[in-house]
Amino acid sequence: MMKEEIRGNVLNPLPVALVGALVDGKPNYLVIGYISPFNFGKHIFFSLYKKRYTRIGIHENMTFSVNIPSESLLEETKVCGSKSGRNYDKSSIFDTFFGELKTAPMIRECPLNMECEVTEILDYDPNEGIIGRVVKSYVDSDVLVDSKLDMRKVHPLIWTIGGDFNYYQLGNRIDG
Numbered sequence: 001m002m003k004e005e006i007r008g009n010v011l012n013p014l015p016v017a018l019v020g021a022l023v024d025g026k027p028n029y030l031v032i033g034y035i036s037p038f039n040f041g042k043h044i045f046f047s048l049y050k051k052r053y054t055r056i057g058i059h060e061n062m063t064f065s066v067n068i069p070s071e072s073l074l075e076e077t078k079v080c081g082s083k084s085g086r087n088y089d090k091s092s093i094f095d096t097f098f099g100e101l102k103t104a105p106m107i108r109e110c111p112l113n114m115e116c117e118v119t120e121i122l123d124y125d126p127n128e129g130i131i132g133r134v135v136k137s138y139v140d141s142d143v144l145v146d147s148k149l150d151m152r153k154v155h156p157l158i159w160t161i162g163g164d165f166n167y168y169q170l171g172n173r174i175d176g
């Protein structure tokens with residue numbers, strides 16, 4: 001096969017995550033696509049534009065949540081990824097719950113949730129790299145099989161960068 005050069009980053013696919021923070025006491029959620037486990041999963045890393053409304057709450061409380069939506073939440077996810085809390089109230093799109101950190105709002109409808117505390121903020125103007133320690137993780141009981149996470153039951157939304165920028169479904173498990 002011939003190789004062709006393509007512009008951009010092709011580390012694909014990536015999970016679609018809804019990151020949450022309390023801004024002025026209200027939950028606000030945005031879509032974060034540039035997100036990754038870090039420090040072998042003990043931490044999370046993501047890129048956040050400084051103009052995002054959610055950033056205000058992350059800086060104020062130094063906490064955030066990461067929520068993995070199912071395909072059934074595609075429409076709600078699109079709203080969180082296109083409307084800003086600055087001029088659109090996203091606090092009642094989902095049912096919010098809290099865990100150990102009282103300032104990291106999590107989405108009950110999402111089957112996977114994590115609450116995180118910020119450990120470092122990297123300035124990459126006009127955005128920031130946010131690093132957070134995973135304080136606690138939660139899953140819906142119906143995505144567990146023999147107490148282990150079965151991603152086929154989560155039906156996560158996944159997306160792609162490097163020119164594609166579309167949403168996809170997870171495929172089948174092929175080994176084990």
Ligand SMILES: Cc1cc2nc3c(=O)[nH]c(=O)nc-3n(C[C@H](O)[C@H](O)[C@H](O)COP(=O)(O)O)c2cc1C
Pocket residue numbers: 016028029030031032033034035047048049051052053054055079080081082083084085086159
């Ligand atoms: C698929 C997708 C991925 C996105 N990834 C990021 C991201 O990694 N970082 C970021 O700052 N914004 C990202 N956004 C944009 C924000 O989700 C969007 O601007 C949102 O409306 C900001 O909300 P807020 O102002 O209430 O925080 C993404 C949007 C979509 C649809």
